[in-house]
Amino acid sequence: MSAASGPVTCVLMLAGVGLYFAPETVSARIRAVVSDIIKPGQVAATQLANLARAETAHMATRTERSRQREIEQLQSQLLEEQARTAGLQIRLARLADLEAREAALPDAVRSLPRLASSSLIEATVLGDAVTEKWRKGKLLNQGEAGGVRESELVVKSRRPLVDAGRDGSVSPEDDLLLGRCVIGKIERVGRWTSTFLLVSDAGYRGRAQLIHQTDSGFVFGAKGILEGQGESTCRLKGIASSDSVAVGDSVYTPTRDGFPSTPLYYGRVVEATLGPNDSEWYVRVEPVPVPNDLKDVQILRTSINSDRLSPGSNPPEPTARTRDPKDISLSNYEAPSR
Amino acid sequence: MLRHVGILVMIYLGVVAHCSLVPADVMGMGRPFLPAILLVFIAAACHPTLAIVWAGFVGFLLDGLSTERLGIQVGLAAMLGLGLQLTHSLWRSRSLVALIAMSMLACVTWRALSPMTQAILAGRVANPHSILTDAVQDAAWTAVVACVLMLGLRLFSNGPTESVVKRSAPRWSPAVR
Numbered sequence: 001m002s003a004a005s006g007p008v009t010c011v012l013m014l015a016g017v018g019l020y021f022a023p024e025t026v027s028a029r030i031r032a033v034v035s036d037i038i039k040p041g042q043v044a045a046t047q048l049a050n051l052a053r054a055e056t057a058h059m060a061t062r063t064e065r066s067r068q069r070e071i072e073q074l075q076s077q078l079l080e081e082q083a084r085t086a087g088l089q090i091r092l093a094r095l096a097d098l099e100a101r102e103a104a105l106p107d108a109v110r111s112l113p114r115l116a117s118s119s120l121i122e123a124t125v126l127g128d129a130v131t132e133k134w135r136k137g138k139l140l141n142q143g144e145a146g147g148v149r150e151s152e153l154v155v156k157s158r159r160p161l162v163d164a165g166r167d168g169s170v171s172p173e174d175d176l177l178l179g180r181c182v183i184g185k186i187e188r189v190g191r192w193t194s195t196f197l198l199v200s201d202a203g204y205r206g207r208a209q210l211i212h213q214t215d216s217g218f219v220f221g222a223k224g225i226l227e228g229q230g231e232s233t234c235r236l237k238g239i240a241s242s243d244s245v246a247v248g249d250s251v252y253t254p255t256r257d258g259f260p261s262t263p264l265y266y267g268r269v270v271e272a273t274l275g276p277n278d279s280e281w282y283v284r285v286e287p288v289p290v291p292n293d294l295k296d297v298q299i300l301r302t303s304i305n306s307d308r309l310s311p312g313s314n315p316p317e318p319t320a321r322t323r324d325p326k327d328i329s330l331s332n333y334e335a336p337s338r
Numbered sequence: 339m340l341r342h343v344g345i346l347v348m349i350y351l352g353v354v355a356h357c358s359l360v361p362a363d364v365m366g367m368g369r370p371f372l373p374a375i376l377l378v379f380i381a382a383a384c385h386p387t388l389a390i391v392w393a394g395f396v397g398f399l400l401d402g403l404s405t406e407r408l409g410i411q412v413g414l415a416a417m418l419g420l421g422l423q424l425t426h427s428l429w430r431s432r433s434l435v436a437l438i439a440m441s442m443l444a445c446v447t448w449r450a451l452s453p454m455t456q457a458i459l460a461g462r463v464a465n466p467h468s469i470l471t472d473a474v475q476d477a478a479w480t481a482v483v484a485c486v487l488m489l490g491l492r493l494f495s496n497g498p499t500e501s502v503v504k505r506s507a508p509r510w511s512p513a514v515r
Contacts, residue, residue, distance in 0.1 A: 005387050012391070013412075016410065016413030019409030022409075027408050030401075030402055037399075042354055
């Protein structure tokens with residue numbers, strides 16, 4: 001400590017005493033001066049503090065927002081994965097159910113040949129000129145005098161013809177296919193030819209089922225009746241208001257409704273409306289487009305195994321089931337392996 | 339010269355921060371008293387006589403901003419400046435802990451003597467217990483702030499450490515030997 005510290009301190013204390021006893025005006029002036037000196041700093045400091053607070057709040061909000069966004073993304077990913085898992089579990093459950101049912105069958109039934117089976121036969125749509133001649137019997141060599149003639153039902157009908165009839169074991173209601181899609185059905189069967197209805201023709205009726213395509217695969221929906229209206233679109237009836245339908249849903253033949261076991265494609269839903277008082281959906285379906293020069297088609301024929309029907313026949317030896325020569329399968333739907 | 343400008347700026351910023359940025363009450367348990375830290379800095383960085391003058395200046399600014407009568411803070415600050423110089427030989431060569439401890443001591447002294455002096459001079463009754471409790475609470479917060487400031491100073495410069503002490507100390511002081 002220096003020698004002048006004491007005196008300086010005394011001077012300052014005396015100054016303090018002087019200020020204490022100073023008149024009010026002097027005090028006020030001193031306060032004003034000090035206030036003016038400090039004020040700019042105070043204003044700057046306050047503004048800086050407010051700026052820092054706002055920036056911190058903004059950063060916190062941004063961090064919070066980005067965190068929230070990340071959480072939402074993770075939640076949506078989680079939901080997608082859960083939906084996918086649920087879909088896979090459903091498929092797994094179906095396969096397990098099928099496997100369990102087959103395992104529960106006694107051996108003799110499992111190895112029994114099928115009562116009925118389906119097969120495809122190639123057929124050709126007869127052109128207008130050929131159809132006209134055929135109906136007039138001009139194409140049969142022996143003619144009417146020989147007692148050989150086509151069925152009256154076929155002859156009198158104005159529907160188009162295919163060149164397969166009873167000689168090809170064709171039956172009424174057999175589906176008419178173009179590739180893997182149903183384009184119509186056999187209406188009347190003659191000896192050598194048959195008439196057919198297209199799906200869009202008035203009078204066509206066929207059982208159908210909705211199939212929704214999801215990320216986890218196909219989901220089977222409600223079943224109904226597909227009716228031709230004589231227009232470009234058909235009507236799908238019998239879908240209750242409690243079922244779900246959406247534009248874009250696919251329409252197939254029902255599963256487990258006959259043969260084959262794999263559904264066949266009709267078309268897609270282009271309109272689905274439900275009024276407030278309606279008990280069923282109003283659904284319009286756009287069938288598969290049929291070319292104007294339709295020629296080669298397939299007829300899905302169902303035939304009965306005669307061995308199963310012959311009277312007094314011994315129980316057939318257990319044989320392995322054989323697959324149909326032309327097996328139809330959907331890209332995402334596979335029949336369970338046995 | 340530059341040092342004095344630096345000290346002036348430091349005092350200005352310290353007083354501004356004390357009036358504007360330091361909340362009136364931190365969690366209901368007092369507030370930091372930045373002028374005490376200023377005095378310790380000045381005592382460590384300045385010639386003893388100048389340190390007392392600067393301390394008086396700090397007191398003068400606080401007087402001008404307070405609502406009490408002028409002169410009390412000037413006198414107290416000058417006395418504290420002298421007291422710090424008297425005890426300087428005890429703590430100048432020590433480190434951060436000593437500086438923080440002196441800041442706390444200066445704070446307790448100032449925060450206790452100021453209201454008591456005002457009460458005595460105004461003829462009011464003062465409660466020594468509550469005054470001392472408030473003073474200790476303020477001293478605790480002051481220690482926290484002093485620790486942060488001094489650690490920050492050490493990171494960026496030498497701060498009021500031994501080299502500064504040596505530079506400012508007179509030749510006869512033990513720190514220089």
